[in-house]
Amino acid sequence: MTTDESVRTRGTVFDRDGALVADYRLGNRSGRPAALDLRLHRLPAEHAVPAILTALPGWVVSAREDTGAVLLAAGGRLLRHMHQYTRDLGPDLGDVTWAEPGIEVRAAASVASSRLYDTWLAAYPPEHPDGGDDVSPANLEGLYDGRTLGPLLGFSTVALDEGRVVGAVLVNDAELLGPWITEVFRDPDAKYAGLGGRLLRHTLGLALLDGLPSIGLAVTEGNPARAVYERLGFRPGESFMTVVLPGGEHR
Ligand SMILES: CC(C)(COP(=O)(O)OP(=O)(O)OC[C@H]1O[C@@H](n2cnc3c(N)ncnc32)[C@H](O)[C@@H]1OP(=O)(O)O)[C@@H](O)C(=O)NCCC(=O)NCCS
Structure with missing residues (x-):
């Protein structure tokens, strides 16, 4: 993403x-x-x-x-x-206090990116629209250290179950796009169904407390996560394609 x-x-x-x-x-x-x-x-x-x-x-x-x-x-x-989406942040988010038994949330910056990797990998199997070569430790590290899109914002959140990472929402301050959700995933085990959306809502609440007016993200065509975003009040914006042109000597 x-x-x-x-x-x-x-x-x-x-x-x-x-x-x-x-x-x-x-x-x-x-x-x-x-x-x-x-x-x-x-x-x-x-x-x-x-x-x-x-x-x-x-x-x-x-x-x-x-x-x-x-x-x-x-x-x-x-x-x-x-497809790009934007969520305006306001009081309609309601009470976003985290109160989920057995699941602890922490600031992402306090959890090493290497601890996210196994669950991140499991969330993006090869058949996922975003699965493939991009799901690599270096790319996760690039979101953490700000190299990919800009600095990781402090309200980025990781969820842990008995110390194991079971989900995360990473938000980066992108120079051209503004505050941008660069990653959201959860453990694919059915017992965590719905955790991604709840964690996202919690993170939006933290962003609101931090004074952010809105937050954006992009989702790949065919990813059912779109329905989660729309239910959470994200509004669709522009859609983009990345295309390799024919010809040239590149492989
Ligand atoms: C996106 C994500 C964090 C949402 O987590 P969540 O809020 O816990 O929601 P769920 O995973 O339970 O599923 C959300 C919806 O997608 C559907 N869905 C999930 N995976 C699916 C799949 N492989 N095929 C079809 N539908 C699927 C679910 O049935 C659910 O639909 P419903 O709410 O109408 O029942 C989570 O699905 C995830 O980790 N996905 C993989 C990583 C990803 O795509 N991240 C977003 C990148 S933009």
């Missing part, structure tokens, strides 16, 4: 007539050059795509889903389709 950060350099695409077609943030994804948050200046997207394919062969492009769909139709390969 993380969003890669990039070097703050912008790039541009022009068509054969020298007209500006698109601009983007230059980055790196999966060992390829990446055009992040690509925005079109020439509409409709169908008119811009030939210039983009010529300028960025084999690149990874992230863009709004309507642009992404056109890039897919032009031979691109989908890496990720995700």
